Amino acid sequence: MFDRSVSHLIAPLIQRLARQARRLGLSANQLTLLGFLLGIFAAFLIAFEAYLAGAAAILVSRLLDALDGAVARLTHATDAGGFLDIALDFVFYASIPLAFAFSDPARNALPAAVLLAAFIGTGSSFLAFAVMAAKRGLSNLATPDKSFYFLGGLTEASETLICFMVMCVWPGLFIELAYGFAALCAITTVTRIWWGWRAFQ
Numbered sequence: 001m002f003d004r005s006v007s008h009l010i011a012p013l014i015q016r017l018a019r020q021a022r023r024l025g026l027s028a029n030q031l032t033l034l035g036f037l038l039g040i041f042a043a044f045l046i047a048f049e050a051y052l053a054g055a056a057a058i059l060v061s062r063l064l065d066a067l068d069g070a071v072a073r074l075t076h077a078t079d080a081g082g083f084l085d086i087a088l089d090f091v092f093y094a095s096i097p098l099a100f101a102f103s104d105p106a107r108n109a110l111p112a113a114v115l116l117a118a119f120i121g122t123g124s125s126f127l128a129f130a131v132m133a134a135k136r137g138l139s140n141l142a143t144p145d146k147s148f149y150f151l152g153g154l155t156e157a158s159e160t161l162i163c164f165m166v167m168c169v170w171p172g173l174f175i176e177l178a179y180g181f182a183a184l185c186a187i188t189t190v191t192r193i194w195w196g197w198r199a200f201q
Helices: 003-025 026-047 051-074 079-103 106-136 155-170 171-200
Strands: none
Touching: 003 051, 003 171, 026 051, 026 079, 051 079, 051 155, 079 106, 079 155, 079 171, 106 171
């Protein structure tokens, strides 16, 4: 829901950092892998209850995730790079609820499982729409720089990042946050399925 506004807000900073990254000789794929590895490291920190350190690692990881696309556009964006980016993003997003489950299995395992199931709904509806849109040659004018059709919704990357940050700052609220965000993800899934059904009929 907020992704487009956030992207416009931070675009000047991302462009400056992308030019610096190019001067340092960093490629878009290297930034993708660095961001992913840092995201997985964040999950390990959370699993061992180092929540604030995990939050910091998540923020840097997502900054690198924003940078990789900007660097790709400064050089040469490829389908392979776009595929790697989105595939590793989904693994990262799944790792954080799983990390909270490991940190306190007795309290967090069930809400983490519910949240992961909700992520499957948002992710599968997002990717299924992108596949059908590509087959029909559709593009989203709101996100022309993306590798494929980005279908919006109530819970996008910005909202998920905010949720993860709040979970790390107040880990005692993980249960309530997980169930609440899972409900929002369910709404996103239903609306995406509805949009897709209407669009492809």
